[in-house]
Amino acid sequence: MLGRLCALLGLTAVIGLLPLVAGRDPALAVLRARSADREPDAEAIASVRRELGLDAGPFELLGRWSGRALHGDLGTSWVSGEPVSAQLGSAIGVSSTLTGLAAVVAVLVMTALVARPFAAGLRGKSPSSRAGVAAVLAALPEFLIGSVLLLVISVRLGWLPTSGWRDLSYAVLPAIALGTPAGAVLAVVAGDALRDALTAPWLRSWTAAGFPARTIALAVVRRAGSVVTGQLGLVVAGMFGSAATVEVVFGVPGLGRLAVDAALAQDVPVVQACVLVILLGGAAAGALGAVAQRLLLGPALVDGALESAAPRPVTPGRWSLILPAGAVIAVVLWGIWRDPFTVDLSARLLPPSAAHPMGTDALGRDLLARVAHGALHTGALATGVTALVVVIALGVGIAGRRGSGAADLVNALPTVVVALAVAATAGPGWTSAVIAVAAVAWAPPAAHARSLALEQRGSAHLTAARALGASTRHILVRHVLPAVLPPVLRNAFVRLPAVALALASLGYLGLGAQPPEPEWGLLLAEGMPNVERAPWVVAFPAAALVLLGVGAVVAASRVR
Numbered sequence: 001m002l003g004r005l006c007a008l009l010g011l012t013a014v015i016g017l018l019p020l021v022a023g024r025d026p027a028l029a030v031l032r033a034r035s036a037d038r039e040p041d042a043e044a045i046a047s048v049r050r051e052l053g054l055d056a057g058p059f060e061l062l063g064r065w066s067g068r069a070l071h072g073d074l075g076t077s078w079v080s081g082e083p084v085s086a087q088l089g090s091a092i093g094v095s096s097t098l099t100g101l102a103a104v105v106a107v108l109v110m111t112a113l114v115a116r117p118f119a120a121g122l123r124g125k126s127p128s129s130r131a132g133v134a135a136v137l138a139a140l141p142e143f144l145i146g147s148v149l150l151l152v153i154s155v156r157l158g159w160l161p162t163s164g165w166r167d168l169s170y171a172v173l174p175a176i177a178l179g180t181p182a183g184a185v186l187a188v189v190a191g192d193a194l195r196d197a198l199t200a201p202w203l204r205s206w207t208a209a210g211f212p213a214r215t216i217a218l219a220v221v222r223r224a225g226s227v228v229t230g231q232l233g234l235v236v237a238g239m240f241g242s243a244a245t246v247e248v249v250f251g252v253p254g255l256g257r258l259a260v261d262a263a264l265a266q267d268v269p270v271v272q273a274c275v276l277v278i279l280l281g282g283a284a285a286g287a288l289g290a291v292a293q294r295l296l297l298g299p300a301l302v303d304g305a306l307e308s309a310a311p312r313p314v315t316p317g318r319w320s321l322i323l324p325a326g327a328v329i330a331v332v333l334w335g336i337w338r339d340p341f342t343v344d345l346s347a348r349l350l351p352p353s354a355a356h357p358m359g360t361d362a363l364g365r366d367l368l369a370r371v372a373h374g375a376l377h378t379g380a381l382a383t384g385v386t387a388l389v390v391v392i393a394l395g396v397g398i399a400g401r402r403g404s405g406a407a408d409l410v411n412a413l414p415t416v417v418v419a420l421a422v423a424a425t426a427g428p429g430w431t432s433a434v435i436a437v438a439a440v441a442w443a444p445p446a447a448h449a450r451s452l453a454l455e456q457r458g459s460a461h462l463t464a465a466r467a468l469g470a471s472t473r474h475i476l477v478r479h480v481l482p483a484v485l486p487p488v489l490r491n492a493f494v495r496l497p498a499v500a501l502a503l504a505s506l507g508y509l510g511l512g513a514q515p516p517e518p519e520w521g522l523l524l525a526e527g528m529p530n531v532e533r534a535p536w537v538v539a540f541p542a543a544a545l546v547l548l549g550v551g552a553v554v555a556a557s558r559v560r
Contacts, residue, residue, distance in 0.1 A: 233292070362527075382497075390492045444491065501521045
């Protein structure tokens with residue numbers, strides 16, 4: 001609890017001091033936000049500075065805010081002049097409702113993906129993997145799913161509202177868009193956990209002893225659920241604070257959108273209050289996940305309570321790896337020689353043809369060239385960030401409980417807000433985007449690694465190894481790491497398309513690569529206004545992201 005409190009105070013202080021350490025004057029930003037026509041002379045800026053108390057210094061300003069916050073006063077918005085609590089109250093209710101429904105969708109998607117392999121495993125058959133389907137769903141951007149649902153369900157069929165927030169009918173499509181990729185990620189974790197439980201020796205012993213099938217099934221679910229619940233808590237915490245893209249697509253006045261808008265406007269009191277609530281929500285969700293994990297794992301926290309064995313290898317066929325990789329390589333080799341920047345307004349939104357195999361975009365640029373060049377930028381950089389995330393996750397997760405509180409809190413932070421903090425000190429660019437994404441993306445794989453490491457530490461073979469005089473290093477390298485690494489790799493690499501999209505989204509906001517760079521995420525963002533008229537401008541970049549995700553998951557699964 002003390003570690004979580006220190007991490008909470010530290011992260012809140014960093015975000016609260018963001019505009020004060022940036023290169024721009026916050027008083028100037030507030031003046032321009034209040035009155036765009038007023039000349040920002042020295043006298044007007046000084047007046048705003050005195051009004052906001054900026055002349056007192058950053059740490060004194062932060063201290064005043066902290067003192068008021070302890071008494072329930074979150075201050076007044078610098079831009080609108082309204083009490084922060086008034087804006088925050090409605091946003092918390094909206095985000096809580098949306099996150100709860102999205103969590104239900106995520107659990108349903110996870111259940112649908114793992115139900116058939118689970119049933120096959122209980123019947124004694126080899127539990128088949130659906131990692132490819134999960135990778136496809138996880139690779140679909142949330143704003144793309146939301147835009148398609150909006151176009152088909154709301155505009156074409158008229159079944160549900162298009163935007164806004166009045167009742168629960170307005171939350172159905174945003175919850176589906178937000179919960180589907182999260183459910184696919186959970187399915188990868190649940191599939192690994194179920195496969196390990198279904199291949200454990202105790203299952204054969206229980207079956208031979210004549211235990212009822214229902215009792216065996218509940219035991220397997222409990223064993224696998226101890227791993228999944230920790231990830232579910234982090235997923236819920238992440239959706240609570242990082243649903244800004246879905247909220248923008250559907251016009252939902254939630255907490256994530258409020259935090260991003262306030263950060264871009266340098267509205268410090270609103271940013272501080274939003275981050276405080278997001279971090280508290282993340283800490284609560286992570287703590288509930290940890291409690292549920294402890295209750296489900298039960299005696300496994302004691303050495304020698306579990307009997308373990310090496311799971312049977314489940315590796316995909318050779319073609320399942322060659323096909324995605326070959327498709328991406330073929331596209332790169334085919335389009336790398338084309339110019340991705342040439343603008344031809346007479347060739348706007350042309351369909352695929354011999355001259356333009358993937359068609360053209362809204363500026364007449366060859367889409368094949370832009371997708372191929374984007375593979376070198378987006379794919380390579382996202383792979384590097386994901387590899388860095390795996391290293392951090394293993395280091396933090398295998399260490400045990402140390403760092404667990406920070407992981408819960410960091411996971412709840414919106415990536416855009418972290419990127420703003422990094423860009424304020426290091427400046428915008430690729431470096432800032434990479435640091436921001438890696439600083440948030442390590443938390444879920446680290447929690448997964450911690451769950452697996454705790455399970456391994458409760459296994460009988462580790463007790464035997466210690467009794468035989470094995471050193472801690474030997475146990476870590478020869479027993480714990482080989483059991484933890486493959487599932488964590490799949491967990492991290494199934495998020496690779498999301499990492500690519502996060503990097504591209506930061507570039508779209510001016511914090512990373514900027515247009516006209518041929519990034520896949522930027523291609524999707526640029527193509528969305530024309531998706532109904534020219535669906536190829538979105539279909540081909542989305543297909544590239546799907547191939548990237550499938551190839552990453554299949555390649556990671558072969559490590560087992």
